[in-house]
Amino acid sequence: MPAHASAPQRSRSRRALVIVLVLVLALAGAAVAATWGVQRWLAGQVEHIGDPFASITERPQPAASAAPGAEDDTLDGAMNILVLGSDSRISAGDPNQWEQGAQRTDTIMLVHLPASRDAAYVMSFPRDSWVDVPGYGEQKINAAFSYGGPALLIETIEQLTQVRIDHFVVTDFESFVRITDALGGVRMTLTQDLEVGGTVVPAGKQQLLTGEQALRFVRERKTLARGDFDRVQRQQAWMRAIVAKMRNDGTLHNPVTSARFLDVVSRSVATDDGLDQAVMRDLQDRAKDLGSTDLTFFTVPFEGTGRSPDGAQSIVVLDRAALDPLMAAVASDTLGPYLAANEGSLDVLPPVVE
Template sequence: MSPSSHARAADRPRNRRALVLVLVLVLALGGGAFAATWGVQKWLAGQVERVGDPFAELPARPAPAAAAPDEGEAETLDGAMNILVLGSDSRISAGDPGQWQAGAQRTDTIMLVHLPASRDAAYLMSFPRDSWVDVPGRGQAKINAAFSYGGPALLIQTIEQLTNVRIDHFVVTDFESFVRITDALGGVRMTLTNDLKVGGTVVPAGKQQLLTGEQALRFVRERKTLARGDFDRVQRQQAWMRAIVAKMRNDGTLHNPVTSARFLDVVSRSVATDDGLDERVMRDLQDRAKNLGSTDMTFFTVPFEGTGRSPDGAQSIVVLDREALDPLMAAVASDTLGAYLEGNAGSLDVLPPVVE
């Protein structure tokens, strides 16, 4: 998107979309008393757009991470929590179910966020968008086609069938949300192997270069020049998220009431989520994240064998490594992912300290 088209898009009324990393983790990482007050929490929850209940129509589901509460009791928040994060490639609002159109949208980014019951870590795992999977009622297809075929509910069903992991909440994002939040922070620092040209501006290659939201968007959308194509692009997306966390922590964004108010307003207006991610769950998410540092967050891509062709030869696909994927997801389902990664991190595509 050119700078001029981006400016025109910014002038149009925007639907609120989700930047889940900020909502789930960053909001609490600052540790500011301003962000923790009840009044601010209520204000934030009131600005979040809701997308209904995509779980209601699912015919069968994996068991929850924690035992279900007795009938009549409130939902427990003591167990692990799994949040499915989507980034739509369509300009039609994925956060407004009234604007979803069959065949009009696919999900450019698919990420599962696992927050363990121990509340001492956060795991963010990406599914390559071209992963070849079984889509319920549709047969074999790329995983991102599920959203196009049947919206949030079908993609959730597809992920749950693939992983046998129960999804607790659902959020949607597009990279325009990342642009706005990055700019609200005054930019983020990334390492550039080559000069980055955006419009009439050139950011020279080098370590810790300050990028605007639009420049960071160009950086993460690059694919053709990357050695591993989409796999490297996924890591750039993850690195951008990590850079947002680092910038907010280093600047103490949430320690200052003025900067907190401005930043949280941008974040909350970028959020769309299922009805169940209410004010109570948001408070719980803050409690889960308040003691986390950047070293407690692990980003990785789910196991894959490589690329291939669909059976009819018409599509380039990603072949998942089921022998490695199944025990990984069993560890997510049983909330033993930390221990699993300690013994198997070397075999996973984990985000390195520096992404070029």
């Protein structure tokens, strides 16, 4: 793909966590985000990265359509969106700047939107998960992006899970800071004081954090009891806090705040070409009635940490005995019943994150 003339600037400004895009466009509720003109404006600001699916020859079957005979199974049935992000230590947010072997990703999430349109599920894959990367053998899962860009990462995830990916989005946390600040900050519970730039936010319930403070909270790892596993939950908690703040403040019901906020979000997203206006409208319809309690965040099953066969790398060992039936439920769009039947067996985001 050719680089844009102002690639460095676009790299900084056109990346954000896609779950925010999904929920912002979906939770709009107000006419400002439902009109054709506004949707066309939003779609025009989103950066597209091409078709990363074109080179993948063997893929899982799509989930069955909710309405047999519908012309577009993707828009009618379940939808799966693969989210790739970094914490800004690398420039993973602009795929036009990708260079083989030069970058990996810190965040890999699969967003599952069921055909029933009554829930949303966000599942995180630990970045050090030891998996088979097509053409490269066993590697950490985040190496797939380094070796082959979006297409190889998609192929790796699909081979691992047997879940068909419908859309792909590249993200980072620096743009997420701007989204948080556009909301006037988010409220999170702190179990210990948080110091950022000489300012201390005391421990306590529902403390208001700026984007920079929230980023510091999310980036912490060394002092967390479970290391990266707890860090993943902090990422999830930040997303949940943004959705709650957006809902509670009625951000999208105010023409002034909604226009400013949607402008920040739409300019912060890079997606595959297929995530077009029609898909955005569908996303809005899918989640327009969802509340924060309808969102479930969890980490895919893992046995724990270990070492690579050569002993050189610290890795995460996935629990295939639990992962396979979970992903079968995602593929068949029966994830809700599966989670209900297996409550307590997954690493689900708790109400309060340590």
